[in-house]
Amino acid sequence: VPVLGEDACMESESSGENACASLSDDAHHDDNDPKNVAKDDTDPIWWNYSIDQLFEDYFACAEITYGYGDDEDDSEDVSKNDSGDDDYVHPNLQQHNEENTEVDDVDVVSEAQLHKIRQQWSDIREKYIKEVNLVPIVHKEIIDTGNDDGESEAELNIRQTSRGVSAIVVPIRIGDAGAKKGRGVFATEPIRKGTLVGNMDNGSTGIFKVGHSWREFAVSLPRETACNFIEWSWVQTVPPIDAMDDDIRNGLTIFIAFDESNLMNAADWDGVEANVRCGSPPKHDDDEWGPCRFHYYAVRDIAVGEELLINYGDFEDVYQQGWTDIGL
Numbered sequence: 159v160p161v162l163g164e165d166a167c168m169e170s171e172s173s174g175e176n177a178c179a180s181l182s183d184d185a186h187h188d189d190n191d192p193k194n195v196a197k198d199d200t201d202p203i204w205w206n207y208s209i210d211q212l213f214e215d216y217f218a219c220a221e222i223t224y225g226y227g228d229d230e231d232d233s234e235d236v237s238k239n240d241s242g243d244d245d246y247v248h249p250n251l252q253q254h255n256e257e258n259t260e261v262d263d264v265d266v267v268s269e270a271q272l273h274k275i276r277q278q279w280s281d282i283r284e285k286y287i288k289e290v291n292l293v294p295i296v297h298k299e300i301i302d303t304g305n306d307d308g309e310s311e312a313e314l315n316i317r318q319t320s321r322g323v324s325a326i327v328v329p330i331r332i333g334d335a336g337a338k339k340g341r342g343v344f345a346t347e348p349i350r351k352g353t354l355v356g357n358m359d360n361g362s363t364g365i366f367k368v369g370h371s372w373r374e375f376a377v378s379l380p381r382e383t384a385c386n387f388i389e390w391s392w393v394q395t396v397p398p399i400d401a402m403d404d405d406i407r408n409g410l411t412i413f414i415a416f417d418e419s420n421l422m423n424a425a426d427w428d429g430v431e432a433n434v435r436c437g438s439p440p441k442h443d444d445d446e447w448g449p450c451r452f453h454y455y456a457v458r459d460i461a462v463g464e465e466l467l468i469n470y471g472d473f474e475d476v477y478q479q480g481w482t483d484i485g486l
């Protein structure tokens with residue numbers, strides 16, 4: 159999640175690095191070959207770029223990220239198909255939700271857009287498996303596996319989890335969350351307080367332990383995919399369960415999910431209450447929530463059509479210091 163509103167160029171210039179001054183318009187042209195950026199020793203070099211500089215200067219992501227829906231400048235354009243069903247329901251849950259056919263009062267994201275981001279999740283996941291692979295990623299396409307008759311929601315959740323199809327284990331759809339927010343995740347069935355909503359520990363979330371590896375990965379992606387990759391990545395300091403816990407994800411770690419979970423928007427940015435929270439819910443009224451690691455639960459009952467909103471501050475510091483600490 160890049161820091162918004164920061165002028166990385168000015169910051170860099172004031173610190174003498176001159177990161178943006180001589181960047182030409184073609185800094186991110188063609189195939190994003192890093193050699194096209196560094197023309198000689200005096201040019202700014204992408205391998206020193208912060209996450210904000212990659213987002214703003216290297217890929218000039220603003221027009222893609224904040225103007226999505228306008229596909230004029232889209233190098234990975236997928237032809238529009240207006241005949242398709244614009245409502246996106248998690249593939250594993252389509253049949254499960256058959257009775258919920260009403261359209262909520264949120265704008266839908268077009269089938270072409272959904273096709274494109276599903277392809278990007280798949281591309282990023284495949285590349286991660288080939289080139290990084292620090293954690294076992296369940297190697298599955300995002301496909302409609304359908305639901306067997308009589309399958310309970312609990313069984314469905316387990317099945318989804320074991321297949322690693324999505325970290326989101328409740329029925330959802332992707333919608334347009336409104337001006338400047340981009341896409342968001344919306345409930346398509348009521349979700350009871352205390353329900354597991356997101357499981358980031360199901361083989362659908364990659365990690366990077368070194369900032370530069372993440373940077374190299376980002377610059378080798380096509381532009382739009384890269385912008386989304388930057389937008390969807392987060393840095394989290396995961397607390398170990400106990401002194402014996404040597405999970406590679408503990409401590410400062412960059413995460414990237416390969417599914418809808420990376421479309422959950424922030425409640426705290428709009429000063430509203432989050433309805434989903436990272437950690438583990440208290441078993442008794444007086445208990446505290448458990449520490450935030452990989453699981454997200456409904457804080458209250460959530461109605462059909464409500465956007466699932468989290469506080470990014472649950473898992474990353476609001477000043478995004480983690481990105482600097484990890485070398486970006």
Ligand SMILES: C[S@@+](CC[C@H](N)C(=O)[O-])C[C@H]1O[C@@H](n2cnc3c(N)ncnc32)[C@H](O)[C@@H]1O
Nearest residue numbers: 159160338339340341420421422423424427428
């Ligand atoms: C993890 S992504 C969420 C998905 C994103 N909306 C999308 O369409 O890709 C995080 C980004 O979403 C946007 N975002 C999230 N919550 C927001 C909010 N409350 N208001 C405005 N933008 C928000 C910001 O651009 C942020 O960097």
